[in-house]
Amino acid sequence: MGKGLTFKEFAMLKIILHAFVEANKETAVVEVAFASQDKDMISAKMTELEKQFPQDYLAVYDLPLDTDLTQLPHYPSVAIGKEEFE
Template identity: 70%
Template sequence: MIKIIVHAFIENGQLGVVEVLYASVDEASISNKMAELGKQFPDDYLAIYDLPLDTDLGKLPHYPSVAIGKEEFGE
């Protein structure tokens, strides 16, 4: 099992950004990094996701994802 820290925020008041900032299998490392990121981004959304290895994440009931519109592709 690997854990990832996801950071979500609104950039320039318009664009929603979701990014994976950190990944580890070490629980203490994830906790320490989450505390550090919480201080760095106090107004943003931070979440820890448990991700099993060798798994089709789309078949899990919940996994890191983001919805984007057609306009994001410049069409």
């Protein structure tokens, strides 16, 4: 670890988000497809998913553990219209 950094600053969970529009073209889905603290496993799974879903949106997010994600400048989120709750 670097000087002045604590273990907590390195404790990160990596997730792969997979977003796509369903075949009916009416529903978009955003799902957590994979999660790990192992960067090699994330890399291998990302390569696999990119081949499996070449037209879909895939992204890796680093999430610090034991952290209120809403306090970060950017974190995984999904916008849902109010009609989804009616």
